[in-house]
Amino acid sequence: MKLFWKVLCALLLLVEAVMGNWWNLAAPNRPVQSSNTSVETFTTLHKESCHRLEYLVERQKQLCMLSDKMVQVIQTGAQQAIDECQHQFRNSRWNCSTVDNSTDIFGGVLKFKSRESAFVHALSAAALAHTVARACSRGELNECSCDARVRKRTPRHWQWGGCSEDIRYGEKFSRDFVDAKEDKDNDEGLMNLHNNEAGRRAVRGRMQRVCKCHGMSGSCSVRVCWRRLPQLRLVGDVLSTRYEGASHVKVVERKRGKNIRKLRPLHPDIKKPNKTDLVYLEDSPDYCEPNDELGILGTRGRTCNRTSAGLDGCRLLCCGRGYQTRVRDHEEKCRCRFVWCCRVHCEICRSKRDHHVCN
Numbered sequence: 001m002k003l004f005w006k007v008l009c010a011l012l013l014l015v016e017a018v019m020g021n022w023w024n025l026a027a028p029n030r031p032v033q034s035s036n037t038s039v040e041t042f043t044t045l046h047k048e049s050c051h052r053l054e055y056l057v058e059r060q061k062q063l064c065m066l067s068d069k070m071v072q073v074i075q076t077g078a079q080q081a082i083d084e085c086q087h088q089f090r091n092s093r094w095n096c097s098t099v100d101n102s103t104d105i106f107g108g109v110l111k112f113k114s115r116e117s118a119f120v121h122a123l124s125a126a127a128l129a130h131t132v133a134r135a136c137s138r139g140e141l142n143e144c145s146c147d148a149r150v151r152k153r154t155p156r157h158w159q160w161g162g163c164s165e166d167i168r169y170g171e172k173f174s175r176d177f178v179d180a181k182e183d184k185d186n187d188e189g190l191m192n193l194h195n196n197e198a199g200r201r202a203v204r205g206r207m208q209r210v211c212k213c214h215g216m217s218g219s220c221s222v223r224v225c226w227r228r229l230p231q232l233r234l235v236g237d238v239l240s241t242r243y244e245g246a247s248h249v250k251v252v253e254r255k256r257g258k259n260i261r262k263l264r265p266l267h268p269d270i271k272k273p274n275k276t277d278l279v280y281l282e283d284s285p286d287y288c289e290p291n292d293e294l295g296i297l298g299t300r301g302r303t304c305n306r307t308s309a310g311l312d313g314c315r316l317l318c319c320g321r322g323y324q325t326r327v328r329d330h331e332e333k334c335r336c337r338f339v340w341c342c343r344v345h346c347e348i349c350r351s352k353r354d355h356h357v358c359n
């Protein structure tokens with residue numbers, strides 16, 4: 001009998017895990033029956049379609065329906081998160097690959113409460129805050145514009161002006177939309193909420209101040225400054241470093257009146273993660289061998305670097321299975337000359353290059 005309930009709970013959790021996976025918006029026609037949909041077929045959504053997107057929870061549908069423009073901004077956020085994830089993981093065993101025939105664009109990989117799941121959650125929460133704030137400053141949304149609050153503080157040697165990008169609105173929207181699917185009363189929800197917030201802080205913490213001089217030619221008697229969002233690439237780099245140093249945690253419960261549930265390091269000798277660190281609850285699945293059910297492609301056929309000791313090195317990437325070396329023709333521009341005026345003339349140089357592929 002006990003087993004029956006365990007199985008039922010596990011099933012319910014699996015169903016629930018699919019909900020709220022808003023990054024599917026990068027390829028909104030899923031789940032797909034036909035094989036004619038891929039991430040590349042980027043369908044532009046309109047707000048009327050929001051209620052049909054089964055993977056969104058109710059609050060996400062409401063926010064999706066704000067306007068056509070808002071749906072498209074959310075969609076762009078999902079797309080950018082996936083692009084950045086694929087860039088950051090291009091040398092890893094799991095290269096953030098997407099699959100077509102699943103209810104989740106990443107297959108079942110994120111069912112594990114793993115480091116990779118921590119990274120994807122942080123990055124997508126960050127990407128949404130970023131795209132929303134960017135759209136605000138471009139005047140694309142009715143709900144927001146430039147950040148007027150920075151002007152209240154008056155600095156001495158320069159003045160606020162121009163359009164400061166409103167990361168606070170971006171964060172607020174991201175919290176409302178992305179966190180809507182999480183339940184802090186279950187372990188996974190607690191972990192995801194922590195990582196979502198860490199992602200948003202990675203954006204806020206890297207806002208830049210840029211200034212422009214005004215005044216008589218070159219005098220710079222007036223300096224006007226505003227706050228600008230960092231490139232999403234920078235945010236991806238920061239989160240990648242956090243991913244490498246992510247803390248393995250467990251949930252501890254303290255009964256003091258009401259239940260207080262917190263994430264604490266699994267090993268007591270490890271420092272407590274702060275709000276910008278990524279945290280995970282489970283070890284990762286094996287990314288070496290293909291697993292259709294989880295949408296893992298395995299590393300067979302991946303290009304590796306024979307001389308690298310890192311993740312892209314043949315030893316690690318090929319998981320000890322060895323690799324094959326093929327000679328490939330390589331073409332590049334060479335012997336470039338400047339031709340008066342104003343052209344650069346190059347020749348094409350052909351060479352043979354070794355190319356290593358995992359067995």
Ligand SMILES: *[C@@H]1O[C@H](CO)[C@@H](O)[C@H](O)[C@H]1NC(C)=O
Nearest residue numbers: 034035036037038041042043
């Ligand atoms: C896939 O869909 C596109 C339009 O979205 C269509 O042009 C194409 O013929 C379809 N391909 C197949 C194999 O059905």
Ligand SMILES: *[C@@H]1O[C@H](CO)[C@@H](O)[C@H](O)[C@H]1NC(C)=O
Nearest residue numbers: 245271272273274275276277
């Ligand atoms: C959080 O911890 C990381 C190291 O894990 C450190 O680099 C960072 O400065 C800390 N942040 C804060 C706000 O304390």
Ligand SMILES: *[C@@H]1O[C@H](CO)[C@@H](O)[C@H](O)[C@H]1NC(C)=O
Nearest residue numbers: 099100101102292293294295
């Ligand atoms: C998805 O498609 C692949 C082949 O394209 C297949 O091997 C795999 O079993 C499918 N997965 C699911 C969950 O249907």
Ligand SMILES: *[C@@H]1O[C@H](CO)[C@@H](O)[C@H](O)[C@H]1NC(C)=O
Nearest residue numbers: 086095097297298299300302
């Ligand atoms: C990920 O690796 C697979 C091979 O395992 C390759 O087919 C695919 O193109 C790669 N995807 C990206 C986004 O690099």
Ligand SMILES: *[C@@H]1O[C@H](CO)[C@@H](O)[C@H](O)[C@H]1NC(C)=O
Nearest residue numbers: 304305306307308309310312
């Ligand atoms: C391979 O790795 C070495 C050592 O890390 C590096 O210098 C080289 O640029 C890499 N080659 C390629 C093609 O990435």
